[in-house]
Amino acid sequence: MRADSRFINQPSTFWAYVRIIPEASNYATRTTKKSGPGKVRTFSIAEMIEVLERLGRSYEALGTPSAPSEFGQLLCDYFEYRAGVINGDIRSNLMDKHEAAAEFKSVVNSTGAVFEGEVYGSSAGKGSPEVAVGYKYRVHGTEVRVPFNKQKGAMRQPAFLTGMVNLLVANELAGEEFEQDPRRLPVIDHDGMLYAALSRRMDGAYPSSVNPIAIWELKEYYYTTTFGSKISDAVYISALDGYERLELELATKIKIEHLLIVDARETWWDKGKSYLCRLIDILNMGHVSEILFGREVVEKIPQLMQGWVEVRKDADSREPALPTAPVLPVVD
Incomplete structure (x- = not known):
């Protein structure tokens, strides 16, 4: 939307x-x-x-x-x-956890994703024993990670929405790389000189967090048992990200698509209608470029990727209108 x-x-x-x-x-x-x-x-x-x-x-x-x-x-x-x-x-x-699980399996099948096993890592800090932290699939030669959510016990499940997005993007790109879990800040640079940077890491970027055409963040709460500050923070943080992105675009004349993807009917609809209202507000205020809700990702992600790929082909449209480069101090 x-x-x-x-x-x-x-x-x-x-x-x-x-x-x-x-x-x-x-x-x-x-x-x-x-x-x-x-x-x-x-x-x-x-x-x-x-x-x-x-x-x-x-x-x-x-x-x-x-x-x-x-x-x-x-x-x-x-x-x-x-x-x-x-x-x-x-x-x-919007989907509940059962619908999301079924939709995830459908996306695995439709993309021809090949399951390659569990991914192990430490979820409790340095020195703690390694545990399964997600699943690994392969789509058109690209390794796709589907992390587990942060719940415990029976509620510890794959992050269905994140998995669907990663699989759909990889399928559409057919071997072209993208950042599934950027562990760095989105930046605009030119010839090695930094010109702008956002304050937060995103959940995905195309083609990269360096000079991205698109960035996205996901808010899925299928197994959340309470409704509290975490949900309101999700809305406010997205709005603040939008302010920074708009400043970045004004400074460099480079447009970055900022996609927000949310799901969990019980959280957003049953308990959080006021926060759905605020999401629509920040969308129309220009703080995010587009919001996808639940199962909408299945149809919209391929369409968006096709557009972003075309933007990447037109390299001239991504040439930044750079401000005067800063004068760096000379160190003897």
């Missing part, structure tokens, strides 16, 4: 109202026997006025229920759009 053209480039004032109005009421309706499962809600002009009046804030900019201002109508349209995509396609694309 990409941003809706009606809402990109909106000023901070618009997003302030988008955040404050549902925060002061409810992002979603409650689940009841009469009305059924709760859903992300919309807000009419009258409802927005009631919220702002209760908060002691001016609502003049919204107009009136019978004659809404252009700004007020745009807010109504946004709340309608956000509720529509979350209650519709996003809800249907």
Whole structure:
């Protein structure tokens, strides 16, 4: 899912109202026997006025229920759009752990991935005994790692979403390399000189974390038993990554696709509808380029890869508009 053209480039004032109005009421309706499962809600002009009046804030900019201002109508349209995509396609694309396991097996089969055994490593620090930390597959000659999640006991399973993405990317690239688990920061450089760097490692990059065409991060919580700060942190960190990426693009004139991939119906839909709303907000604020939800990866990853491969072929489009190189001190 990409941003809706009606809402990109909106000023901070618009997003302030988008955040404050549902925060002061409810992002979603409650689940009841009469009305059924709760859903992300919309807000009419009258409802927005009631919220702002209760908060002691001016609502003049919204107009009136019978004659809404252009700004007020745009807010109504946004709340309608956000509720529509979350209650519709996003809800249907999110998977539970059983669906994700089945979809993972389907991707293994469709990509012709050959299972090559377990990957061993130390998960408890230096000197601790090695344990299985994931599975290893081979697709078109490329070794593909599918790590285990960080749970324990029966809940320790392959990271299904990560596995699907890695297998699908490897299958589409047909032997061309990419970074499945970058252990370095994404950077822009030229002739060995660094010009920009992000603060966090991503979960994947194409073709590399050095001058990437695309970077992606995954948020899968199939076996999470509680809902807490980890989920909210995922949203806020993605937003901050977006700020840095936009600064990097302004400095170098190099566009980097920033893909966010999330799944787990119980976490995001059953418990975290407000955070789904915030994901749609950061998408339309331009902090991520695209968000994929659950089973959407099966169709969209191959399409995205085809586009990124074409960008790589056009090398001239990736030539950075570099700022003046820094003058390094001379050391005697």
